[in-house]
Amino acid sequence: MGSILNQRPLIPDWFKLEEVQDFILQHQEEDLAKLRLSGKFPDSAPALPLTQILEFRKRLAQKFPEVKNLPSIYIPSQKSVEQASSMHTASYKVENFPADTLAEITGGLGLDLLARKGKLKKGYYFDIDPELVEAFEWNSKIFDLPAEAEQGDGNQKFLEKNIKVDLVYIDPSRRVGGKRVSGFEDMEPNVLPHIDYLLKASKSVLIKAAPMLDLAEGVRTLPQLKEIHVLSKSDECKEVLFYLKSEKTSEEIKLVHAHFIHDEWRQYACPYSDIIAEQTPLGELKDFLYLPWPSIRKSGAYRNFGKQFNLVKPESNTHVFFSDKLEKGFPGRVFKIKNTYKSLKEIKGKFKKAEILIRNHENDLGTLRKKAKIQAGNENTLLVMGRKSDLKILELERL
Numbered sequence: 159m160g161s162i163l164n165q166r167p168l169i170p171d172w173f174k175l176e177e178v179q180d181f182i183l184q185h186q187e188e189d190l191a192k193l194r195l196s197g198k199f200p201d202s203a204p205a206l207p208l209t210q211i212l213e214f215r216k217r218l219a220q221k222f223p224e225v226k227n228l229p230s231i232y233i234p235s236q237k238s239v240e241q242a243s244s245m246h247t248a249s250y251k252v253e254n255f256p257a258d259t260l261a262e263i264t265g266g267l268g269l270d271l272l273a274r275k276g277k278l279k280k281g282y283y284f285d286i287d288p289e290l291v292e293a294f295e296w297n298s299k300i301f302d303l304p305a306e307a308e309q310g311d312g313n314q315k316f317l318e319k320n321i322k323v324d325l326v327y328i329d330p331s332r333r334v335g336g337k338r339v340s341g342f343e344d345m346e347p348n349v350l351p352h353i354d355y356l357l358k359a360s361k362s363v364l365i366k367a368a369p370m371l372d373l374a375e376g377v378r379t380l381p382q383l384k385e386i387h388v389l390s391k392s393d394e395c396k397e398v399l400f401y402l403k404s405e406k407t408s409e410e411i412k413l414v415h416a417h418f419i420h421d422e423w424r425q426y427a428c429p430y431s432d433i434i435a436e437q438t439p440l441g442e443l444k445d446f447l448y449l450p451w452p453s454i455r456k457s458g459a460y461r462n463f464g465k466q467f468n469l470v471k472p473e474s475n476t477h478v479f480f481s482d483k484l485e486k487g488f489p490g491r492v493f494k495i496k497n498t499y500k501s502l503k504e505i506k507g508k509f510k511k512a513e514i515l516i517r518n519h520e521n522d523l524g525t526l527r528k529k530a531k532i533q534a535g536n537e538n539t540l541l542v543m544g545r546k547s548d549l550k551i552l553e554l555e556r557l
């Protein structure tokens with residue numbers, strides 16, 4: 159058990175009372191400002207900290223809806239919620255990186271471990287922050303997860319334990335001293351000096367990095383890198399994961415793109431070398447238009463779309479692709495081009511409501527809507543691309 163046991167407990171006793179748990183369940187959906195004014199709090203709990211707990215729960219439930227059914231989950235701070243994985247990205251890791259035994263050396267709220275409920279034989283959790291360790295000890299019991307937690311430097315504690323596991327998961331802090339960092343050496347902890355040891359004690363190591371991180375940095379600095387997974391949802395790249403294996407092989411690094419859409423993860427995989435050489439020719443506007451997932455825009459794997467999907471692109475620095483016949487299996491959005499316009503004037507008043515997509519263009523969405531008098535809506539889809547003299551507005555039909 160953790161070295162924090164001799165210290166003052168951080169989870170208040172009142173939080174564990176049944177009437178407080180009931181109160182949390184009953185009021186978790188309420189407007190918290192109104193609740194505070196109402197004064198309807200149980201006598202056993204102080205109003206302000208309890209409201210704060212409700213606030214953290216609301217925020218966490220947006221990422222991890224299961225929280226709504228678990229009144230006794232303890233969430234120590236807003237920061238821990240901000241840093242936590244979402245349910246979707248956590249379940250991606252559960253499905254794609256299975257493990258009977260797992261050590262999470264920068265545990266945080268521990269959602270990546272808790273998401274393995276029912277699938278894990280033994281989990282080890284470490285974090286430098288004692289409050290998070292105590293919260294995890296409490297929460298892992300509620301989740302009925304077979305896991306041990308210890309406070310301290312994760313690398314050091316894992317080394318001291320001298321255990322063997324299937325997977326070590328590291329999700330280092332990317333906000334250090336109030337600043338956002340993205341390089342491995344700047345994150346806390348810096349895992350690079352420990353990788354060789356971790357690969358001796360574990361069959362595999364999974365490292366989460368910031369979406370801004372240059373994939374080439376991972377390829378250059380991480381030994382035995384086998385796979386890179388880039389995860390996206392809506393129009394945003396969410397996570398970059400580097401998967402290292404202790405077993406030495408000469409296989410090429412695999413690049414997996416995953417996009418969460420229609421309630422599932424879809425994948426597109428290619429060899430890492432596909433992002434290095436440009437293999438898509440330049441070409442004119444044609445009948446069909448293709449917009450790759452954000453995860454592909456991030457990695458650069460679109461460079462082989464000429465070869466892979468028979469597409470062309472209008473200019474070298476773009477993520478828009480065309481074809482004259484419909485190509486199947488494209489990892490992204492596919493449209494038929496219905497009409498082409500050359501100025502905002504031409505479309506003013508023509509579309510009352512539309513989804514507007516923007517590529518290589520100087521105006522932001524708000525300005526475009528104002529200028530063209532188009533409200534948000536799904537009735538039409540328009541793509542605005544290019545700058546002044548080269549402006550093209552494409553009216554699209556979703557396929």
Ligand SMILES: C[S@@+](CC[C@H](N)C(=O)[O-])C[C@H]1O[C@@H](n2cnc3c(N)ncnc32)[C@H](O)[C@@H]1O
Nearest residue numbers: 242243264266267268285286311312329346347
């Ligand atoms: C991005 S968060 C992890 C979030 C976690 N995956 C989750 O879903 O809740 C990074 C964590 O690393 C912890 N940390 C920073 N330095 C550490 C170190 N040297 N050893 C262990 N943990 C550390 C921080 O306290 C923080 O909780």
